[in-house]
Amino acid sequence: MSIADSILSINNDLPIRTELPVHSGKVRSVYWLTEQDSRRLIEEKAYPVPHDTPLAIMIISDRISAFDCIWHGEGGMLGVPGKGAALNAISNHWFKLFKQQGLADSHILDIPHPFVWIVQKAKPVMIEAICRQYITGSMWRSYDKGEREFCGIQLEEGLSQDSKLANLLMTPSTKGILKGIPNVPEADDVNITRQNILDNYLAFNFEKPSDVSLYEKLLTEGFSLISEALAELEQVFVDTKFEFGYVKDLDGNKKLIYMDEVGTPDSSRIWDAQQYEQGNVVENSKEGFRQLLLNHFPDPDILLNKQRMLERQALAKDNALPVEVLMQVSKTYIDIAEKITGKSLVLSENPKAEIIQILQDNYHLID
CATH class of the missing domain: 3.30.200.20 (Phosphorylase Kinase; domain 1)
Incomplete structure (x- = not known):
C-alpha cells in the first residue's frame, strides 16, 4: 500500500x-x-x-x-x-x-x-483563547512595526524577536464573525481585549461575568501544566490556543470545559529547548511548515496579507508540494507526539x- x-x-x-x-x-x-x-x-x-x-x-x-x-x-x-x-x-x-x-x-x-x-x-465560547510566553509570530510583526498595545496589554520597549516575555500574556481573538458588539469589528479572528469580553460577556456566550475569570484561570493553569511537562522533555511551550464551551453535568448544571484540541503542534508553537538556549529557533510544530511555505514561494505577502486571500487559495490549489516536504512535516508531528x-x-x-x-x-x- x-x-x-x-x-x-x-x-x-x-x-x-x-x-x-x-x-x-x-x-x-x-x-x-x-x-x-x-x-x-x-x-x-x-x-x-x-x-x-x-x-x-x-x-x-x-x-x-x-x-x-x-x-x-x-x-x-x-x-x-x-x-x-x-x-x-x-x-x-x-x-x-x-x-x-x-x-x-x-x-x-x-x-x-x-x-x-x-x-x-x-455550547462554544466564541473566543480563541490564546496564551503567549514568548514574543514571536503576529505579535512580533506588530511590535516590530512600532505597535506597543496588544489586546489591550501594553508591551514594554526593547523586546527582541523570540525573547521570553516577563509575564504570560492572554491575547484573545474572536471565534467566528460576531455582530453588534461595540468596538469589535465584524470579522473572524479579530484581536479583542479583556474589557471587550467583560462588557459583552453574553455575546461571547459566557453564562456569567465570573466565568471570564474562570476561563482565564483554566487557560493559565492549562498552559503552565503543559509548559512544565514539555520543559522536562527539553521543549519550550511558546504559545497556544485553547477553546472552551459549556456542557451539562449529570445534575443538569452548566459547567465550563476544554474543547477542540489542546497543546498540539497545530494549536501551539513548540521549540527545541537546547537549540533555543544556543540562540536557534527549531520548530516542533506546524509553525515550521508555515515558515517553509513563506520561504518556498517568491511572494510571502500573499500568505500574510488577508486582502490577498483569493491569490492565496489559488497558490494552495495550484501548487503540489514536494513529497519530502510533507514527509518532514510528518516526522515533526510523529516525533513530538511520541515524545x-x-x-x-x-x-x-x-x-x-x-x-x-x-x-x-x-x-x-x-x-
Whole structure:
C-alpha cells in the first residue's frame, strides 16, 4: 500500500447514521448522531452525561491547513502521514492530565479509534483563547512595526524577536464573525481585549461575568501544566490556543470545559529547548511548515496579507508540494507526539476501513 493510500484526507463521507449534514472544518468532520443513537450509547456505555445529551462522532483527518488554506503534495498526497493520529494522541494526553489535576473536563466521552472521538454537544465560547510566553509570530510583526498595545496589554520597549516575555500574556481573538458588539469589528479572528469580553460577556456566550475569570484561570493553569511537562522533555511551550464551551453535568448544571484540541503542534508553537538556549529557533510544530511555505514561494505577502486571500487559495490549489516536504512535516508531528505521550504512534494502513468496522461492530452506528 502506498503512503498516499494510508492518508485520511476526506473524512466527511463515512456511512455513519445521522439526520444532519456533516460539518467539516479544516481538519475535523463532525457527525451528529440521531437522538435515539445518542440515548442508546449514553446508556450502553454509561457516559457521565444527562440521558438527553446530543452526541457526535468527531473524525480527524491528515489534512494540513496553514494560512487558512489546505495544502497538498505531489503524487496524490492529500495530507501528512500520521498527522491526525499524532494530534489526537497529544490532545488525549493533555486532556487526561488536566482532568487528573482537577482543572476541568473536556468534551470527549470516548476514543473508539486513534482518529475518532465521541463527544458531547457543547455550547462554544466564541473566543480563541490564546496564551503567549514568548514574543514571536503576529505579535512580533506588530511590535516590530512600532505597535506597543496588544489586546489591550501594553508591551514594554526593547523586546527582541523570540525573547521570553516577563509575564504570560492572554491575547484573545474572536471565534467566528460576531455582530453588534461595540468596538469589535465584524470579522473572524479579530484581536479583542479583556474589557471587550467583560462588557459583552453574553455575546461571547459566557453564562456569567465570573466565568471570564474562570476561563482565564483554566487557560493559565492549562498552559503552565503543559509548559512544565514539555520543559522536562527539553521543549519550550511558546504559545497556544485553547477553546472552551459549556456542557451539562449529570445534575443538569452548566459547567465550563476544554474543547477542540489542546497543546498540539497545530494549536501551539513548540521549540527545541537546547537549540533555543544556543540562540536557534527549531520548530516542533506546524509553525515550521508555515515558515517553509513563506520561504518556498517568491511572494510571502500573499500568505500574510488577508486582502490577498483569493491569490492565496489559488497558490494552495495550484501548487503540489514536494513529497519530502510533507514527509518532514510528518516526522515533526510523529516525533513530538511520541515524545509527549511516551508511546510509539501506531499508523494505520487504511484508517477509514478500520473506523467503519469499529463503529459498526462496537457502536452499531453504520447504516
